[in-house]
């Protein structure tokens with residue numbers, strides 16, 4: 001179980017508990033943050049789950065995959 005502190009686009013914060021088998025996208029979506037659309041369900045084809053992670057926590061995430069890096073290049077908000 002992981003505690004996630006999410007700040008949405010309106011600067012409202014949400015404390016979300018992430019379950020071990022959930023991806024970050026799934027935890028945020030299931031935690032009720034409506035702004036994360038996740039239209040492809042995590043198939044790495046839409047970038048509507050794009051989030052910004054505080055640099056202090058980047059080493060807790062797996063390295064970015066080549067597919068993820070290429071998809072984010074297509075995002076206007078990278």
Ligand code: FES
Pocket residue numbers: 025037038039040041042043044045046047048049050
């Ligand atoms: S839900 Fe993440 S890329 Fe589509």
